[in-house]
Amino acid sequence: MAVLGLILGGINFLYYREVVSDSDDTLEFLMENGGTFPKQEWENEKVAFSPELPYESRYFSVDLSEDGTVQSSDTGQIAAVDFSMAVRYAKSILKSGKTQGFVGNYRYLVSDDADKVQIVFLDCGRTLSGFWRFLVISVWVATFGLVAVFILIFLFSKRIIRPMSENYEKQKRFITDAGHEIKTPLTIIDADADVLEMELGENEWLADIRNQTRRMTALTNDLIYLSRMEEAKNGMPMIDFPLSDVTEEVADEALVKEELKRCADEIASVDLSMQTIRDCLKNNFQESESVV
Template identity: 50%
Template sequence: MIRKLRIKLILASMLSLLLVLTIILGVVGVLNHRKIVQDADSILALLQENDGNFPLDERMGNDLFSIEKHLRNNHRFSPELPYESRYFSVFLTETGDVISVNTGKIAAVDTTTAINYAHTVLRTGLLKGFVDDYRYTTYTVGNEIHIIFLDYGREMTSFRSFLFTSMGVSVVGLMAVLFLLIFLSGRIVKPFSENYEKQKRFITDAGHELKTPLTIIDADAEVLEMDIGENEWLRDIQTQTKRLAQLTNSLILLSRMEEQPRTEKIEFPISDLVEETVETFQALAKTRNKNLSANIQPMLSMSGDEKAVRQLITILLDNAIKYANDGGRIEITLKKQKNIIYLSAFNTVESISKENIMHLFDRFYRVDQSRNSQTGGYGLGLSIASAIVNAHKGKITASTEDEKSLLITAAFPV
């Protein structure tokens, strides 16, 4: 149990950290990409205003002061921008025929490549977007379609490099946190582990200490019965003493099963074991007006503690008979699928909610507290069943489809 607690603590911490890092990297990545796109679109807007060129032309008379003022006032870019940017443009007719191509401001793209990019943009039907690492904008002038491409490869490479570096650093950080959690989780759960061990020792020790006085009380009641004859008060003492002894034995058994000791496991025929146990409960089911049937796949064997598995079957049958409704149906199923043996107990009930299902394996939990005196027991049976299944590295589950039936399934890996 402590080992499972450590694993859950590590998994919860790692998943939380992974989620936080993913959100942070996602937000930073989206904001960076958005900033890159906004800057590229601002440059393209400037080029669009001048029909594919920066405002460094005869209209401005090559006045550097006018250029700087224009760029800073309208787009807040450096006056070096026209000399740093690489761009090209393609003008087309509405039918896609090429009117002109301007690749004078870029060396990596020739006329043919520029035309191919333009036709690719036309097929997408988008006004803005990326083709490779070229950001483009499309607009119409009269009957012409003008497409301007801006080389943003350097910025996109930097963005991708930042993204991959961040992911790499995050992975290294996650691994570092994982090693720290593996090292520190033992110390974190140590107080709980110590308290849990003390609780188990207390239950075991107290159980053994209670056995002696309970035995003496029962023996004294028998002696008094021989002296004064049968008496309702003596019968009540004997009944309650037996119940208390059963409760003590159940608590001791549950404590031992949760320790999952390394007992010697042997191969035994579980099909025969289930069949024999079902036969012993047939008479009890009939006297309580319950219909008990079994669907057992023959010749199945498993390796484990035969005595504990027999007790598991007994608990499942006893629970089904106790809580099945009058005239209800009970079915025990044993089958093997792939490398897993499934042992199931199905029974109809008057009513059971899905909220009850969640707590069936809790200690001392009773679905209907008003029936305690009728059914007996202490709400420990399914807790013991769960401990037995866990000791065999299996898994036990409970479910209901219509809230009028209960299915408990134990799965054992072969």
């Protein structure tokens, strides 16, 4: 569907470029001939346009001076635009400063000569309506295709993916079961190595057996752990956080710490008092001995 949308978008872009290119060629031809199709024998001359072009095209032109004064206007080849409308279009274009573009369905081209400014308008309503109609149809086709693909994917995706999902689940189950089965002989080999070491003593062969079994056990545990991580579908369980209980516990711990600190201060003061008493008794005893 993305490719279809790109193709339709490219076709619309090319169609629009073709419309603009054809209208510009026609406008340049009109500009070269003073804003009108010259009377000539089309079948006898080599021209790039169809002989029916003068009869199929609807156009008008306006000549302005440098200061914006209208010198002349030719609206004889179009019925939807009168003199006042043509002048309004021309003055708006002259004010904008653009040399070509669109005003509604009219493609215009500005020629700035030394004595006047000529603006030629070409009616592109039919070609633009065809372009917009094709664009709308393209959008509807692309939208319908996307919706159809989405419905098909929604209806048949489970059936298509089911074999791959079952194979993946079987693979994970096989890894878990094989891991548990491998752990048993590894444990037995490690135990046998311990028994042999008790009978024969330590040697490099038993050490190698023990190292390899431990390595295999670690690899098997890692494999089982990864398999269990993929099998876990539910995340961590959510519980209500007991904020009031935590606050009360913290407050109790603070009170306990304060009480312990007070008790430690009292004990330190008692120890200090006992040390003071012991020092006094010792000094008194020494003084009595010296008197004797």
